Amino acid sequence: MKKKKTLYMLLILLFTASLFTPNVVEKDVYAANLPQNMQAAWIATVYNLDYPSTQNNMASQKNEFIQKLDKLKSIGINTVVVQVRPKADAFYKSSINPWSEYLTGVQGKNPGYDPMDFMIKEAHKRGMSFHAWLNPYRVTMPGSGISSLSKNHPARLHPDWVLKYNDALYYNPAVEGVKKHIVDTVVEIVKKYDVDAIHFDDYFYPSNYPLPQGQGKDGSVANSRRQNVNDMVKRVGKAIKSTKKNVLFGISPAGIWKNKESDATGSNTLGNECYYSVFSDTRAWIKNGWIDYIVPQIYWETGNKAADYETLVKWWSNEVKGTKVKLYIGQGIYKNVVANQIDTQLQINKKYSQVGGSFYFSLKDLLSDKTNCKDKIKAFNQNKSQGSNTNTSNKSSQNKVKTGIVTASVLNVRSGPGLNYSILTTVSRGARVTILGSKNGWYNVKLSSGRVAWVSMSYVKVN
Structure with a gap:
């Protein structure tokens, strides 16, 4: 009985922790990724x-x-x-x-x-x-x-x-x-x-x-x-x-x-x-x-x-x-x-x-x-x-301006379209971004602050 109670408490702790753990958006979310080019x-x-x-x-x-x-x-x-x-x-x-x-x-x-x-x-x-x-x-x-x-x-x-x-x-x-x-x-x-x-x-x-x-x-x-x-x-x-x-x-x-x-x-x-x-x-x-x-x-x-x-x-x-x-x-x-x-x-x-x-x-x-x-x-x-960095979008994706909503708990905002570009800031789930274009799985976006940068398409839902 004591073992079952201990296992039960452990499962509750693991479940609770998962509720408050940010999604792993990219490898090493908070690490400084050095910019290329x-x-x-x-x-x-x-x-x-x-x-x-x-x-x-x-x-x-x-x-x-x-x-x-x-x-x-x-x-x-x-x-x-x-x-x-x-x-x-x-x-x-x-x-x-x-x-x-x-x-x-x-x-x-x-x-x-x-x-x-x-x-x-x-x-x-x-x-x-x-x-x-x-x-x-x-x-x-x-x-x-x-x-x-x-x-x-x-x-x-x-x-x-x-x-x-x-x-x-x-x-x-x-x-x-x-x-x-x-x-x-x-x-x-x-x-x-x-x-x-x-x-x-x-x-x-x-x-x-x-x-x-x-x-x-x-x-x-x-x-x-x-x-x-x-x-x-x-x-x-x-x-x-x-x-x-x-x-x-x-x-x-x-x-x-x-x-x-x-x-x-x-x-x-x-x-x-x-x-x-x-x-x-x-x-x-x-x-x-x-x-x-x-x-x-x-x-x-x-x-x-x-x-x-x-x-x-x-x-x-x-x-x-x-x-x-x-x-x-x-x-x-x-x-x-x-x-x-x-x-x-x-x-x-x-x-x-x-x-x-x-x-x-x-x-x-x-x-x-x-x-x-x-x-x-x-x-x-x-x-x-x-x-x-803001002029590298595909022409086909610039014809219509769209709005996106961030779906990840924490999403890195980068200086270019790729993991090798530096992290400028982060945005939280529910944040709205204006999509200006796209390239190789990345959206070129404008944040509410006016900053123009790049985010992974995988974690943005387009309206």
């Missing part, structure tokens, strides 16, 4: 390089960003990487870092709106991903000291966190308070904003920051510096995933890890080695899976004697092979020689299956069509279906 543009805000061109003018800044997005989308760019923390400040409402001076001309001054919230919503309306680009350590540009910072700037409140080199200030990567501050900064963004990724650039320790006398580039001090950076990267990656699993973490290092003359496993090049110059061990980040994607800045042309383009693409492809880290290539179209041969470089990328797309620098050079690079990139995207 990334076509991204870096938008630099430091010195107002790319944006905004006017300060202290909300309407002008909004209009300018919208225009830039529309131009990028027409080229086939599906991801914007916006520098929201150019120098330990913020293009967003923060309780940790002061407002950026590049918004108003005065650090700490409220611009009257939340620029990042606005930018994310505008990007998502167009089916574009938004990566929040942060420089983790830079505090000032050369020529500016502590007194130039706003009164509430963390570096001013904690001068022991700061080191000075070449007339500029940086957070000291060895300080525990700095590591925690960077993690807290990232977590604040991930919690408060609908970002698709956190993105770091190529600056870590100040470039060629001198070692103490008697220390070598592979000595104890150099190794401890690399460990400091590694610790920060590892902690940031872990913090992102524990906050929102679907948010990606990517880093764009300099294009050379080590030259072959320094390490037999390095690339057959003779350029600046990020392992030594800024103490960043990119191999460790990849092999340990601390990041989701890497974007080496291979800013050289094919045939360059010191750093041939394809030599480096091949080397980085081998680095990520067998790992979960996705590889994209940083394309230096700010250089005339690279902009001129960008079509050749994109064809080279296609030869290597590990390459999942490109990030272009700079935005100004892309939009100004330096040596016809914009038209070449647009043609490449159109020919290889690597452009706008």
Whole structure:
């Protein structure tokens, strides 16, 4: 009798649990699925390089960003990487870092709106991903000291966190308070904003920051510096995933890890080695899976004697092979020689299956069509279906607009028609979506929020 009662109670528990368990919509519903065919543009805000061109003018800044997005989308760019923390400040409402001076001309001054919230919503309306680009350590540009910072700037409140080199200030990567501050900064963004990724650039320790006398580039001090950076990267990656699993973490290092003359496993090049110059061990980040994607800045042309383009693409492809880290290539179209041969470089990328797309620098050079690079990139995207996610629907399914109702408990909303595209958000059972088109078992839909994206046909009932 006791055994029957125990079995009965167990069956009730299992039945009850099934009532509250979400449908398994896809494999690993909440895991970050890395996007394929990334076509991204870096938008630099430091010195107002790319944006905004006017300060202290909300309407002008909004209009300018919208225009830039529309131009990028027409080229086939599906991801914007916006520098929201150019120098330990913020293009967003923060309780940790002061407002950026590049918004108003005065650090700490409220611009009257939340620029990042606005930018994310505008990007998502167009089916574009938004990566929040942060420089983790830079505090000032050369020529500016502590007194130039706003009164509430963390570096001013904690001068022991700061080191000075070449007339500029940086957070000291060895300080525990700095590591925690960077993690807290990232977590604040991930919690408060609908970002698709956190993105770091190529600056870590100040470039060629001198070692103490008697220390070598592979000595104890150099190794401890690399460990400091590694610790920060590892902690940031872990913090992102524990906050929102679907948010990606990517880093764009300099294009050379080590030259072959320094390490037999390095690339057959003779350029600046990020392992030594800024103490960043990119191999460790990849092999340990601390990041989701890497974007080496291979800013050289094919045939360059010191750093041939394809030599480096091949080397980085081998680095990520067998790992979960996705590889994209940083394309230096700010250089005339690279902009001129960008079509050749994109064809080279296609030869290597590990390459999942490109990030272009700079935005100004892309939009100004330096040596016809914009038209070449647009043609490449159109020919290889690597452009706008919202323009890939079958014509036959666009003739009549229909409404669908989500039937799954939790349904992933993706940036493109397939499991390899990134998860932008989720919707619940009963949600209504406007069906704009379809492709390969996926609906191109417009959500109630206005966002345009993709969902699996299997979990949408058409009215």
